[in-house]
Amino acid sequence: MTKLSVNINKIATLRNSRGGDTPNVLQAALACEKFGAQGITVHPRPDERHITYEDVYTLKEHIRTEFNIEGNCQEQKFIDLVIANKPAQVTLVPDARGQITSNHGWDTVKERDYLRDMVSLFKEQGIRVSIFVDPDVRMVEAAKETGTDRIELYTEDYALNYKKASAEEALEPYLNAALAAKDCDLGLNAGHDLDLDNLPYFAKNMPGLLEVSIGHALISDALYMGLEETIKSYREALA
Template sequence: MTVCLSANVNAIAELRNRRNLPWPSVIALSRLALSAGAAGITVHPRPDERHIRLSDVPEIAEMIETEFPDREFNVEGNPDARFVELVERVKPDQVTLVPDDIRQATSDHGWDIAHHREFLTDIIARIKAGGMRVSVFVNPEPGTANLAQEVGADRIEIYTGPYGGALTPDVQSRELDHVAATGRAAEAAGIGVNAGHDLTLDNLQPLVAAVPNLLEVSIGHCLTADALIYGMEGAIARYLEICDPDAGGSPTS
């Protein structure tokens, strides 16, 4: 099965925001990623707008809709009132609900769905009523799959930080087993599987092999770092060779 690659452009926006200048352009680099074959773009607007700004979101949505109507826009975030109003206005293809805390440098844990069951059930129903697919960010724990299905999620996004950040083969293998078990549980629960966080050219292929029902990966930090070496087109080509090995093409293109 082909795994869709969604290019997360948060790191590009964070670099732009270091100066009060319009470059690097989030729109231009998103366009390059899509032109190179990425299946979609992911953004994660946070309340402090330290990378993606609220004003970026409708601009990216318009670019995708007019230039790449066959691609997807995924907006991640903590579903507070402002976030929900944003996605209802922009209507991305997918909304990924993440339990962020303003103090976090980056997302580092999934939902405690049982504790937030009523809240998530209501929010998911509201977003789905607007015609958007909903994914819930979860820890690599098999029990989260049934819980996500019960609150109405279409998919889970498995937090792969413990796997991606593993520094020894034994730890990496153990963490990959957790991810794979969660993927199997999602298949049994009848919901889709996405994955993201700390995925690289080195650790993506074992993940794809271990989770045959994986639908989408969202990759940003390492993709941006690789783009500094290979260019955005070259970096996308390398990831696509792993996500879609039957598509052909050279990883050095």
């Protein structure tokens, strides 16, 4: 069964917009776990505009499900943070400074040697590594050569095409990428713009899908449905 990891960046964004400690990021993470989340994801950025580095240390000390830290390993501060906290998983994402949100995966062909070094660095610390990639078979196959444990498919195009085209057309490149990952013996994660509308079809038809990381849509839904009911609904969508 596919696991749900809740990205709590938006909780931190709301807190930071006012200052102080409301809503409390740790309290929110613990509530997510209590209500059925099987993991907590954070994506600290260099400007700490949502999740702060201090948040990461606090969360690592208290959460009991799988902890996934996403970010750009081209930032030494990020590398140091991950090694200091040793999460269950680090997801390497090629974000530029100041980027609003993730918008592309790694070019694992061009960056293969660099990524191989980074993967080795984290795996030596006992941390599972996932590399953020576009749904491109070439990128999946090259990711295998880095030594990574998993890939995370960037699913924005699926979400967009799910609305504009047919579900089958939207899924096709992702299905091909998933089959390539299976052939390469790579674990498969996915994330970005997945929601209660498009998630059930995606989860049902993606072979070997181990984990989805969902933040923006889930936290937005919680404004209307409440956090407990929302997490329950996302778990049901993955069943």
